[in-house]
Amino acid sequence: MADDLPLRVLERLRAIDWSDDSAAYEHANSRALLMREYLRRAAGWARAYRAEESWPFFDITEHVAPEVRTPSDVAAELEAVLTGLAPSSLRKTCRGAVR
Known part of the structure; x- marks a missing residue:
C-alpha cells in the first residue's frame, strides 16, 4: 500500500x-x-527536524529521509500536472506531497 502512495x-x-x-x-x-x-x-x-528556515512550503522528506525519491515515472507525470502552475511554492509543496 505504501508503495503506491506517490501515485495515489x-x-x-x-x-x-x-x-x-x-x-x-x-x-x-x-x-x-x-x-x-x-x-x-x-x-x-x-x-x-530543525527545518524552520524552509517553512512554510517545503519538502519535509528532504529532512526526514533524503534518500527517498519519487519514482521517475511518477515524477515525470507530476511535472506534466504542475506545468504552468504558479506560484513556485505550490509546485514545491505538491512535489513534496508526492515524494
Whole structure:
C-alpha cells in the first residue's frame, strides 16, 4: 500500500480543477481552515527536524529521509500536472506531497 502512495497523491492532484479561480472564493472559509491546519502541521515538522528556515512550503522528506525519491515515472507525470502552475511554492509543496 505504501508503495503506491506517490501515485495515489498524484491522482488526487490530477483531479483538482486548477483553472477554476472562482472556486477559491466560493469556499473561502474551508480553504482558510485547511491552510491554517497545513501551516500548523508544517510548523511542527519543521521544528522537529530543525527545518524552520524552509517553512512554510517545503519538502519535509528532504529532512526526514533524503534518500527517498519519487519514482521517475511518477515524477515525470507530476511535472506534466504542475506545468504552468504558479506560484513556485505550490509546485514545491505538491512535489513534496508526492515524494
